[in-house]
Amino acid sequence: MNAKWIIAIAMALAQVVPAQAAKADAAPDAKAAAIIKRDFHDNGIAKADRVNQDELQALCTRFGDNPPRKDQERIEKQQTQAIKWPADGKYLGDWKAGEQLAQSGAGMTWSDKAGDPAGGNCYNCHQLSAKEIAYGTIGPSLLHFGNTRGNTAEVQRYVYARIYNAKAANMCANMPRFGHMGILTEAQIKDLVALLLDPESLVNKE
């Protein structure tokens, strides 16, 4: 083979390679999904099918938590419509029970047992009562949350919705969908609403 031929082949390859590189992103996406589906297994309550994404998770993953506006509007509407509101029309539970829930990071891991009550995991990410200094910072501080917002029925309903499904208002938010995913019960969510809004709650009192 002479030099001319080698150069010709090299030039042909040079044109082909960038064209394939442009397509290359979809291939590892599909391969990664297949590997994830293969390499995780059941352990206790954490079943292998948890790696199967719902549409929201898939879109947030695909677009790096910044999905196209039309997807975002559609999904947020769908998530809002799926909120199950309390049948009794009441949103405010017991803030003391809410504080206990907020402290607990338990629930849904493979070391949790079926039927064990889940915690709210709130302090993992949020500041709440001034007394608890061991709070995380992934979410915003909620100290004195109720003091500036009041305790009206509309505010209660808004907070209930945010805890029930944070993604109804912000599709790719970090916060779990505590009601939507069946992590917390209706009564537990009401207790957390009270923790945030009851004027007597430690969140607002001090």
Added chain:
Amino acid sequence: MKNLIKAALAIVLASGGYAALAEDKGSDEIAKYREMISDANPAEFDEMRGEELWKTAGGPKHASLEKCDLGKGPGVVKGAYAELPRYFPDTKRVQDLESRLLTCMTGLQGIAEKDITTKPFGTVDHKPAIEALVAYVAGQSKGVSMAVSVKHPKEKEAYEIGKRVFFYRAGPYDFSCATCHGQSNLRIRMQDLPNFTVKKDAQQAYVTWPAYRVSQGLFRSFQWRLNDCFRQQRFPEPQYASEATIDLTMFLAVSANGAKYDGPGLKR
């Protein structure tokens, strides 16, 4: 020997002293504690045990691991961890330290793979050989700059897939690795979270694993670290030394390239 005495002292401190400090729940206190025992890490006992296991004939084939090729040639341990994961032509795949040790323990020593992978992580009364071997091999890269290659197409692919595993949101909490490890200066409770999308954070975190975990009184491998992250992420359990975990390790290790390996570490 002096270091071993300090390591013994560290264990004593760990059992009593740490509990008191843990109540303070302050990052500063934990940092001070780490400083106090920094040149004496109980992981040294695991390293010693690992070295003995490496050099002693064992398994059905009565062979030592001294012919095990960790990527720098048969028997070369020095600096090997700083270049892992890497592509191995004999197995035709990318392997991290633990999957490579599996290859050597099954191949050279004739140990059945499931005897190792069924319970690969230590408890108070179960101290797997593979963990001690991890401690030994990792310790032999102390001070060596991380230089994990993505030159081989399989290495490049492992990195790309690992990156996708890192950003994959799923499970009842919708979490990915990036939910907690994709932004800077965050913490869960009082625990600071490294941001693996920033080189400095990734380096600092990666080069201090595997590690002795003071609150558990146990040496922990990198596979354990990932396993417990996925537990808290509310995922199902990753298969030990599976491709998903190796590729994720590849992504994290490459992010740490250039930093001097400083493990085995000492963690809260």
